């Protein structure tokens with residue numbers, strides 16, 4: 001989180017949390033993993049004990065200022081639990097995207113994409129336009145996409161979801177047509193949840209060996225999100241030409257309208273981004 005939020009809104013926001021009031025502390029100590037914490041800029045007089053009340057100077061019991069932020073923290077934890085992020089990307093934020101290698105060499109393109117994400121999360125209004133990250137494997141596209149979703153969930157306290165466009169996903173959809181499956185009849189429920197998700201990352205676009213039916217399902221999802229102007233990150237290792245060929249170009253034409261195209265080519269990212 002950066003100072004740009006403050007700059008955009010004209011407020012003097014805290015440089016640590018950007019005015020959100022909570023931040024992720026990645027420190028791992030004995031018996032404790034990284035966790036969300038109340039930022040020092042939020043005045044707390046209750047000692048952090050539920051129900052978050054304190055006695056004021058006139059011996060009156062008052063609600064503590066920290067209460068709404070602690071609620072937000074509980075909600076944010078819930079959102080992160082439900083986002084289906086792969087474990088290694090679950091708590092990654094902008095500072096986890098490196099723009100220089102450990103030896104100090106700048107990583108090609110990293111600075112540009114880093115700035116793009118910073119602008120996205122620092123904006124005063126919630127972003128509607130997502131991004132299509134494309135380039136050869138190992139350039140940190142999934143990491144960057146997950147960072148964008150995580151930052152937005154933290155900033156706006158709204159749900160996000162990670163979806164790998166693997167065969168498994170399409171199998172799950174296909175199961176909804178099988179009377180023997182526990183998912184029988186849930187096709188629309190699964191799709192609707194994804195269509196309505198405020199922030200969504202579609203990882204590994206284009207690896208599926210598109211049957212007509214799979215492409216139709218994918219088009220419906222993309223088209224619904226396009227129609228509702230929902231923030232979508234798409235990552236692909238495929239050349240754009242191949243994405244253009246899917247579903248007679250209909251998917252690609254939607255994607256370019258709803259996403260900024262960000263090339264992420266380079267031989268060396270993976271080495272530096274872990």
Ligand SMILES: [Zn+2]
Nearest residue numbers: 014017039041
């Ligand atoms: Zn703060």
Ligand SMILES: [Zn+2]
Nearest residue numbers: 044046064066
């Ligand atoms: Zn308090």
